[in-house]
Each structure stands twice: as structure tokens, then as C-alpha cells.
Amino acid sequence: MKLTITKEQLLTGLQAVQNIVSTRTTLPILSNVLLRGEGQQLSLTATDLDVIVSCGVEASVAKGGATTLPVKKLFGIARELNGSEIDLEVDDKNVCSLRCGPSFYKIHGLSADEFPPLPAFKDDRKVTLPQETFRGMLRKTSFAISTDEARYVLNGIFLSLKDHKVTMVATDGRRLALVDEEVDISEKSQGEFIIPAKAVNELNRLLQDKGEVELKYSENQAAFTLKDEKGFSILIVTKLIEGNYPNYRQVIPAEAKERVPLVREEFLHALRRAEIMTSEKANSVKLTFGKNNLAITANSPEVGEARESLAVNYKGPEMAIAFNPKYLIDPLNALPNDEVYVELIDELSPGVLKINGPFLYVVMPMRLS
Amino acid sequence: MFRVILHLDMDAFYASVEQRDDPALRGQPVIVGSPPTQRGVVCAASYEARKFGVRSAMPSATAGRLCPSGIFVRPRMDRYREESRAIMRIVAATGAVIEQMSIDEAYADVSALCQGPDADASLLQAMPLARKLKEQIRAERQLTATIGVAANKLLAKIASDHQKPDGLTLIAERDKVQFLRPLPVRILFGVGKVTEQVLQRAGVRTVGDLQDYAGDLRALVGSFGPKLKQFAFGEDDRPLELGDDIKSISGEETFLKDTDDRKILRACLREQAADIATRLKRRRLGAHTVQVKVRYGDFKTLTRQISVEEPLTEANDIYRMGCVLLSRGKLVSRPLRLLGLGVSNLREPGAQQLPLF
Numbered sequence: 177m178k179l180t181i182t183k184e185q186l187l188t189g190l191q192a193v194q195n196i197v198s199t200r201t202t203l204p205i206l207s208n209v210l211l212r213g214e215g216q217q218l219s220l221t222a223t224d225l226d227v228i229v230s231c232g233v234e235a236s237v238a239k240g241g242a243t244t245l246p247v248k249k250l251f252g253i254a255r256e257l258n259g260s261e262i263d264l265e266v267d268d269k270n271v272c273s274l275r276c277g278p279s280f281y282k283i284h285g286l287s288a289d290e291f292p293p294l295p296a297f298k299d300d301r302k303v304t305l306p307q308e309t310f311r312g313m314l315r316k317t318s319f320a321i322s323t324d325e326a327r328y329v330l331n332g333i334f335l336s337l338k339d340h341k342v343t344m345v346a347t348d349g350r351r352l353a354l355v356d357e358e359v360d361i362s363e364k365s366q367g368e369f370i371i372p373a374k375a376v377n378e379l380n381r382l383l384q385d386k387g388e389v390e391l392k393y394s395e396n397q398a399a400f401t402l403k404d405e406k407g408f409s410i411l412i413v414t415k416l417i418e419g420n421y422p423n424y425r426q427v428i429p430a431e432a433k434e435r436v437p438l439v440r441e442e443f444l445h446a447l448r449r450a451e452i453m454t455s456e457k458a459n460s461v462k463l464t465f466g467k468n469n470l471a472i473t474a475n476s477p478e479v480g481e482a483r484e485s486l487a488v489n490y491k492g493p494e495m496a497i498a499f500n501p502k503y504l505i506d507p508l509n510a511l512p513n514d515e516v517y518v519e520l521i522d523e524l525s526p527g528v529l530k531i532n533g534p535f536l537y538v539v540m541p542m543r544l545s
Numbered sequence: 546m547f548r549v550i551l552h553l554d555m556d557a558f559y560a561s562v563e564q565r566d567d568p569a570l571r572g573q574p575v576i577v578g579s580p581p582t583q584r585g586v587v588c589a590a591s592y593e594a595r596k597f598g599v600r601s602a603m604p605s606a607t608a609g610r611l612c613p614s615g616i617f618v619r620p621r622m623d624r625y626r627e628e629s630r631a632i633m634r635i636v637a638a639t640g641a642v643i644e645q646m647s648i649d650e651a652y653a654d655v656s657a658l659c660q661g662p663d664a665d666a667s668l669l670q671a672m673p674l675a676r677k678l679k680e681q682i683r684a685e686r687q688l689t690a691t692i693g694v695a696a697n698k699l700l701a702k703i704a705s706d707h708q709k710p711d712g713l714t715l716i717a718e719r720d721k722v723q724f725l726r727p728l729p730v731r732i733l734f735g736v737g738k739v740t741e742q743v744l745q746r747a748g749v750r751t752v753g754d755l756q757d758y759a760g761d762l763r764a765l766v767g768s769f770g771p772k773l774k775q776f777a778f779g780e781d782d783r784p785l786e787l788g789d790d791i792k793s794i795s796g797e798e799t800f801l802k803d804t805d806d807r808k809i810l811r812a813c814l815r816e817q818a819a820d821i822a823t824r825l826k827r828r829r830l831g832a833h834t835v836q837v838k839v840r841y842g843d844f845k846t847l848t849r850q851i852s853v854e855e856p857l858t859e860a861n862d863i864y865r866m867g868c869v870l871l872s873r874g875k876l877v878s879r880p881l882r883l884l885g886l887g888v889s890n891l892r893e894p895g896a897q898q899l900p901l902f
Contacts, residue, residue: 324853326869350855350898427901460896498896526901542896 177241177266179213181233183257183276186218189233190251192410193222196229196378197247208244210291211264213237222247223292227375229382230294231410242288243270253281295413297399301365302392303337307402309357311383313344314376316355316535319506321373322348329419332372337361345424351503351539352424369393370421375400375414382410428538429526432519434492436465440516444508446484450474451501453482460498460542465490465520474501497523498542504529507537547660547667550785551653551675552693552701553636556710558649559589562628563618565687574599574615581609581617584882585799588620592710625649628686635681639674644785652698654785664696664718675713695721699734699781706732721779726753733776740766752777794824795836795887803842803880810877810884814867815860817886822860825888831856832888835866839876840883849874856894863888 193209201207201224210221218235221228243266254262259277266272270285314333322330327349336343343356371379379400383389387404396418402410450461455476464471465488472484497520507529508516519528529537555561559577564570574594579585587608590599597612608615629648637643641653659670675692682690691712693704700721704714716724725732730752731741743765749755755762755777762770775781796817804810814837825832835857836850849870857863867886871877 325851325873326853326866347901349900349902352901422902455895457893457895500898524899538901540899540901542898544896 177211177213177237177243178239178264179218179235179237180261180263181218181235183254183260183262185233185235186254186262187251188408189218189220189231190247190254192231192382193220193229194247194251195381196224196227196374197222198224199248205244205286205290205292207246207248208286208291209247209250210242210244210288211266212242212288214240221291221294224374225292226372226415227378228292228294228413229378229410230413231408233408241266243272243285244288244291245272245283245285249283253279253283295397297392297394297397299392301367301394302390303342303359303361303365304388304390305342305357305359307383307387307389308385310389311380311385313342313355313357314380314383315510316507317344317346317353318373318376318380319510320346320348320351320353320537321376323373324348329370329417329421332370332417333376334368334370334421334424336368338366338368345421347422347424350500351506351537352427353507354424354428354536354538356534367393368421369398370417370419371398372414372417375412378412378414382412427526428536429519429521429528432521432528434465434490434495434520436470436488436490436518436520438470438486438488438516438518440508440511440513442486443516444505446472446486447501447505447508450482450484451505453480454501455479459500460544461501461504462496462498462544464494464496465492466494467491495520495523497527498544499527499539500542503539511535546656547664548696549654549656549659549667549671550695550698550701551641551655551671551678552695552698552705553651553653553678554691554693554705554709555632555649556689556691557589557591557595558628558688559620559625560591560594560618561688562625563621564591566624570616570618574612576605576608576612576615576617577620578608578617579605579619581605581615583801590615628688632682632686632688632690635685636678639678642785642787644787652701652785668694668696668715668717672713672715679711679713695779697779697781698783698785699776700779702734703728703732716779718779722756725777725779726751726756728752730755730777733773734781735769735773735776740769791828791830791891793887793889793891794821794832795838795885796820797838797883797885797887799840799883800881803882805877805880807877810871810881811868813884814871814886815864817884818864818867819860821863821886821888822858825858825891828891829893830891831858831894832863832891833857834888834890835863835870836885836887836889837867837870837874837876838883838885838887839871839881841879842882844882846883847874847876849876852890855898856892857888858894 212219217232219232221230257276263275270287272283272285274281334345340358341356342359345354390401392399396416398414400412450472453474458476461472461474470486470488474482513531517530526538526540560575563575575591576587576594577589578587585605587601587603589601594612594615599608599612625648636653640658641655643651643653645651655671659667661667661670671694675694679690689711691705691709693701694715695701695704696718700716704716707714730736730744747765762773798813834850834852836848838848840846851870
């Protein structure tokens with residue numbers, strides 16, 4: 177393989193794929209990026225065996241071919257190079273010669289044949305939506321993904337394609353975030369699956385505000401093709417989490433007694449301040465709704481106490497309910513809206529956070545001991 | 546205030562309790578542990594059995610060979626625990642602050658009761674108290690104890706190891722450096738098999754060699770160097786760690802026959818989880834880490850652990866985590882000789898987070 181590429185294009189490609197490469201891996205080939213030169217394109221692919229990230233960048237390829245090179249080394253060198261044009265030439269022993277202005281490097285690679293192959297997808301189950309929409313949906317749910325390895329079906333985002341709606345759900349068993357958007361979905365593309373957190377992270381990182389994302393899926397894998405307007409594309413292929421996602425519909429409270437509108441920023445900042453006065457032992461904040469007032473209090477015996485007052489439109493009976501502050505701060509951070517609505521039943525029933533839009537967040541309170 | 550620390554060590558504890566409870570065993574080589582025909586190890590041996598070279602942790606079969614006349618007795622842990630509590634009550638009645646190290650061993654800080662004009666005078670004041678304590682344990686429990694008296698934990702333990710059984714040794718501050726000189730380095734806290742080998746390779750065999758070592762010990766033992774030097778001179782400022790502050794709870798079981806029978810293993814885990822949950826509840830603690838331990842027929846031992854955000858308190862949850870660890874690590878790939886379950890990272894639960902599901 178022999179090609180010339182700009183430093184900018186090479187870095188763009190490497191940045192897109194290298195994040196998935198684990199620093200400690202048992203298989204040496206997994207530390208490498210697969211490079212394939214063809215026509216006017218260099219494609220770069222990296223994987224940790226669960227998720228594959230691949231992208232194509234512009235290059236002028238004099239002689240086509242493929243090899244794999246240690247990605248951290250290649251990225252480290254490319255980033256520091258003092259020139260704009262890079263010549264890459266790989267011999268049949270997978271030794272890559274890299275030239276750029278006064279710099280010359282020889283990097284020992286491994287054969288492209290050793291690299292795990294990209295899975296093939298049937299084209300029949302797919303849906304396309306704007307990257308911005310998809311990104312917004314991920315942002316509004318991914319914070320609620322469980323990190324508890326013992327509940328592995330919750331270690332991802334549940335995605336449902338049904339009734340002309342894409343629905344995403346994430347939960348850790350104590351709070352749940354749900355968002356849906358209307359999308360054209362063909363009859364045969366309907367279905368449900370769970371995208372693992374690792375792939376969600378890559379998507380969160382790589383999705384842009386422009387262009388479209390095409391989602392294809394099979395029994396145990398899903399592929400996301402991200403295309404921007406200039407034709408630059410990134411492919412993310414992930415294994416799916418096997419197992420049954422819990423019946424999340426049943427934990428969504430049917431009706432609320434009290435619905436309180438709140439200014440998101442105000443509520444968020446008051447919570448962030450009060451959270452400082454919580455501790456490992458006293459890790460809750462108490463929300464006390466009184467007439468036209470919301471008091472947020474935190475109290476840790478060895479730390480101190482916090483008391484915040486917010487003017488709210490509330491006419492119901494006084495009610496106090498305690499939450500883990502993180503479980504309120506997370507969604508408030510993720511939402512762009514100016515106004516949010518809190519719906520409550522009583523101090524031991526789930527609280528609900530809503531916006532003017534297709535988003536719902538259910539959170540269980542804490543029982544004060 | 547001058548520190549006065551006692552180290553109390555019950556003599557051949559399990560075996561002595563058995564000999565006390567059964568007059569027929571007195572004066573006989575008693576070995577507490579599995580019978581020599583079965584697998585398992587010696588938990589304790591009476592002094593009569595020790596003469597034959599029987600030691601605790603030795604396989605029972607070996608003990609049976611060394612001491613054919615040995616009388617093997619099954620351990621009765623509940624009985625020993627009960628006895629231990631009775632003895633600790635006697636120690637506590639002196640007004641000492643106690644750190645119980647194990648079922649038959651404790652440190653007692655009696656500084657508040659024994660203050661003289663200088664450090665050694667204070668230590669001397671502890672002698673009548675220690676004698677009375679030994680006497681009281683003998684009179685009320687018909688058991689003998691060995692006590693070491695010194696100005697810190699390190700020396701008190703070395704003192705009690707010095708002369709057993711029924712011993713009472715005081716290491717005076719004035720004499721401590723000389724006292725330690727001829728002793729092997731292994732006697733110092735923190736020096737195990739590996740450190741001992743490292744030191745021996747550098748020609749350091751006795752505590753005296755350590756005292757005289759001119760180089761930087763950090764080159765040999767890393768960050769332990771400065772502390773080791775202090776220990777070699779009999780200096781130790783470790784405080785007593787007091788009772789309620791437990792760090793982990795665990796249990797393990799060695800099977801009579803290696804097994805991979807899921808039913809037996811599950812029952813074993815379930816029992817261990819129930820025991821752990823009871824002990825957690827007694828102390829009102831929740832566990833954030835669960836650990837399993839397996840040992841195969843060839844003694845290869847593996848442990849796996851998992852940490853969770855919400856504290857675990859219920860037997861069922863602890864059991865479930867144990868199962869997850871075993872299956873995720875594919876640990877029951879061949880029959881197990883031993884299975885253990887433990888929890889650590891213990892904290893008092895604050896407000897209780899309610900679950901959605």
C-alpha cells in the first residue's frame with residue numbers, strides 16, 4: 177500500500193476510531209487500527225470485539241492495499257508531525273514507512289488478515305433519522321444507564337422502533353428516562369433491542385448536529401452509519417445486549433396529584449448547591465413543597481446543612497419528599513428546556529419530571545431513616 | 546502519657562477448651578480438626594500433641610502420621626466463641642481498652658490505669674494487673690493465658706510469643722533494642738515470607754542486622770523501609786483499632802469431597818449469605834462489595850469481586866451477587882474443594898433509596 181494524505185485527514189480518521197481501542201488488551205491485533213487504501217480513500221477501522229468503529233477519509237492512493245498499525249503510536253506521531261502532507265508506504269512484511277517533511281518513521285504492523293472481519297448486514301431492517309435528533313435522544317437518556325454489572329440488561333439503552341416512533345429508554349432500577357420521536361418506520365423494520373453503553377458512548381462522541389444517521393440491525397448486532405453533508409462517513413457496529421428489558425411501562429405512574437412547573441436553571445443550581453452539603457451517610461436532599469414555595473434542604477451531621485427557597489406555583493397541601501440529588505441533577509443537566517414540570521403523588525411514590533415535549537423521567541424517592 | 550499495652554494470647558485455645566470440658570482428654574495429645582482419615586486441616590493442637598510436631602493449619606492426615614496416639618476432636622466453634630466472649634468480659638472488667646485480634650487473642654491498652662514517673666515504671670505497674678488477669682482467667686474459666694507487656698503493640702506481641710504457655714513477659718523500653726537484636730526478622734509485624742527472603746538475600750537475618758543496616762532499606766522493601774527500621778528498634782505508634790470498626794465479613798467451607806454439584810454449591814452460598822446478612826444487620830451495616838473465593842482440588846485459589854452502588858443488606862441479594870460472580874468468572878469449570886463468600890466496603894446505610902424495580 178502506498179498513499180499520500182494530509183495530516184488533518186489522518187488525524188480526523190484516527191480521532192474517530194481510536195477511542196474504542198482499549199489500552200489493556202490480550203490480543204495484540206486489537207491495539208491496532210486497520211488501514212485500507214483504495215481509490216481516493218483511506219478507511220480506518222478499530223475494535224474491541226464488542227464495538228467496531230470505522231471511517232473513511234480522503235487520500236491519494238498510489239497503490240491499494242491494507243495493513244494494521246498500533247493506533248496509539250500512529251496517532252501520537254501524526255499529532256506531533258511538523259508538516260501537512262504525509263506519505264505512507266507499507267511493505268509486504270507490514271512495516272510502514274512514514275515520511276513527512278524532515279521526519280521519517282518505520283512502524284511495525286500486523287497483517288490485515290488477522291484483523292477481525294466486519295460483519296455483514298441484511299438491508300431489510302433499517303431506519304434513518306437526523307443525527308441531531310438521534311443525538312438529542314441519547315443525551316436525554318444515556319445518563320440513566322445502569323453501571324451495575326450484575327444487571328447487565330440495564331447496561332445499555334433500550335431502543336424500540338414501533339408505530340412510527342423511535343423510543344429510547346434507560347434505567348438503573350431506581351430512575352428511568354424515556355424519550356420518543358416520530359419517524360418513518362417500515363413494517364418489517366419494526367423491532368426492539370438494547371444498545372450497550374460502550375456503543376452509546378461512541379455514538380454520543382461521534383454524532384454531529386448535521387447529516388443523517390442510518391440504523392440497521394439484526395438479531396444480535398446493530399450498525400449506525402453517520403453521514404455528514406460532505407460525504408464523510410463513520411460506521412459503528414455493535415453487539416447487542418441479549419436478554420429481556422424490564423417492562424418499563426408498568427413503573428410509569430398513571431396520574432399525578434400535583435404538577436409543579438419549575439424554572440430548570442433555578443432548580444438545577446439550587447440542587448447543585450444543596451448537594452454539596454450531602455455526604456456518604458446523608459446522601460439525600462429533601463424537597464418540601466409549601467404554598468407557592470419549594471424548600472430544598474440537605475443536612476449532614478458532620479458537614480453542615482443547606483436550605484434553598486424557590487418561588488413556585490404550588491397550591492396543594494404541604495408535602496416533603498427526599499431524593500438522591502444526583503438523580504434530579506442528571507436529567508436537568510441533559511435537558512435544554514427553560515421550564516420543567518415535577519409531578520408527585522406522595523413521599524414514597526415515584527416522582528416524574530416532564531418537559532413540553534416527548535420526554536419522561538421517573539425517579540424513586542429515598543425513605544428517610 | 547506513657548503507653549502500656551498488653552497482648553493476651555490464650556494457650557492452645559481450642560484444645561484447652563476441649564480438655565477442660567472433657568476430663569478424659571486432659572494430659573492427652575488433643576488435635577482439634579478433621580479426623581486424619583478425612584481431608585481437612587488441624588485447627589489447634591494441645592501442647593502434648595505439639596511435642597510430636599503437630600501444628601495448626603497442617604493437613605490432618607500429616608498430623609495423624611506424626612502423632613498416631615493423637616485424639617482428634619471436631620471443632621465446636623460456637624463453644625469457642627462463647628468462651629472467647631467470657632474471657633473478653635474479664636479483660637474488659639479491668640477497665641482496659643480492647644482490640645480483639647481473633648477468637649483467642651487481644652490487645653489491651655491499660656495506659657490509663659498504669660502511669661508512673663517514666664515509661665518503664667509505668668510498664669512495671671502493669672505487672673500486678675497482668676498477673677491478676679491471668680489468675681482470674683484460670684480461676685473463672687479454668688484456662689491459661691500468656692500475656693506480653695510493653696509500650697506498644699509490636700513489642701507486646703513479641704513479648705507474649707517469647708514464653709508460652711502460661712507466660713508473662715515484659716519488654717522494658719530501656720532493654721527493647723537489645724531484646725530484639727538476636728530475634729529473626731520474621732518476628733516483626735509486616736515481615737512475611739517474601740520480605741524475609743528479600744532481606745535474607747541482602748544478608749539481613751536478625752533484627753540486629755536490620756538495626757545495623759547502613760543502606761537505605763527502601764531499596765529492599767520499598768515504602769515499608771522507614772517503618773521497618775522503626776520496628777527494628779522496637780518503635781511502633783499504631784493505635785488500637787477498636788471493636789465496632791469491622792472491615793469485612795466472610796465465611797468459607799471446605800467440602801468433604803470436591804464438588805461441582807450446583808445444588809450443593811448453591812445451598813452452601815445461600816447459607817453463607819444468610820450468615821453474612823445476619824451479622825450485617827446486627828451491626829446495622831450495608832455492604833458495597835461482594836467477593837467469592839474458590840479453591841480447586843490442586844489448591845489453585847481464585848477470588849472475584851464486584852462492587853455495587855446501593856448497599857446490600859439482604860441475604861438474597863448477597864447470594865445473588867455470589868452467583869453472578871461464580872457464573873461470570875466461569876469459576877465452577879471443575880469441582881471445588883472450597884467455596885467462600887464475603888462482603889467488604891461496609892458502610893452505615895443513610896436514607897434508603899427505594900427501587901423502581
